[in-house]
Amino acid sequence: MNAFASLVSALIAVAALAAISWFGVGAIGLDSVFGVIIPYIALAIFIIGVVYRIVDWARIPVPFRIPTTCGQAKSLPWIKADNLESPYNTWGVIGRMFLEVFLFRSLFRNTKAELREGPKITYASAKWLWLFGIMFHYSFLIIILRHLRFFMEPIPSFVDAITSVDGFFQIMVPTVFISDILFLGAVTLLFLRRVTLPQVRYISLPADYFALFLILGIGVSGILMRNYFKVDLLGVKNLAISLFTFHPVPPAGIHPIFYVHLFLVSVLIAYFPFSKLMHAGGVFLSPTRNLANVNRSERYVNPWNYPVKVHTYEEYEDEFRGKMKEVGIPVDKE
């Protein structure tokens, strides 16, 4: 598929999902289907799917130790080794992993290569992906933590704290959250990056656009719900709590925009384990990140090596000692 077809097909898919839930509830009255049954099924798929993917990965042997390094490995004592760039022990690996997961360190190293007049090739740092990525993931995290107000009763105090910091500016009623603006901004910028950079556009598939549009759809429906349509949040929380206590109460009277939001979220989490979004689990299982660079100091045994029958020199000598002595070959043991 060319870039345009990929983009349009993903857009149509997300729009169709939104329409299904909007009309499914608004016109046909399938409140319980979209409010109870689908969320439960989606959550089950998500949990089983993620565990399955992780176990599936863990069953694949890593034949070699293949960390990617970008710093001085440990060698002679007077050469300064870099434990983060080229970890030589578990602490190095943990530190490196921490920076990777929480600060997206390898994205920070992103460079771009350009042909200039000459022709000369130049390399320069390209931090946009890192910046948009970090904006996106942290605002997503904060939004999810704030959503706990619907899922937990009594509401834990940290949710309260996050909410008041996030609504610090107190603009408009109800308050606009900083994380909402960052979230929509970041997803939009990630999208623009994908369509404006020719190389990135060229390698983009429908799956890349689908995830972006789905997330954008969730953000837009959430913000529309909060700032435009307005829904009965008491009803929403009663529904959410009833789901989390396994006493689902068929919802009634909640505006369809809520079901669009919830359905897109359900689709997202059901799709998650089988898509590129699974990088969230994959980062922990990447051999290029989670192994120490100790190829020279520790032997790494390929786990799929079958047990090779070896015949050591000692055994050999034991077997042929008599004959060796006879012809005058020196032996280790007399």
Place this chain on the structure above:
Amino acid sequence: MYNAGKIIIGIVIFLALITAPFWYNLGRPSAPPKLEIGTQEKQCVESKAFMQAKHMVLLDQWRDEVVRDGKRIYVNSTGKQFNMSLQNTCTKCHSSKTKFCDRCHTYLNVAPNCWDCHIAPKEQEKLAGRSDK
């Protein structure tokens, strides 16, 4: 499975995080807040469904009309007139802020700052200050 120990720890952490709301709510009977309307009247300013979802929009609109346009009379969808006032109209019927507004707001973690300036009905006075919680 390779590195089974580490993988299992990882999976347990994942499951614990994802199912946290289930554990947290376990054994806590979910009771939606009991709201005391606080009046004998039968009808709110607008329909109940409208008020539940949009009372903050209405209040915002009232505020703008009073403060910016000096218009103080609101005519609702059935033609009834109301004085557009937070502290004189809403609280005239909903005589207990703590047992009405606050109960619902606390349940949903909403903390309007209106009462920083506006005066809440009497019962509230002993708990003066910002007490939307």
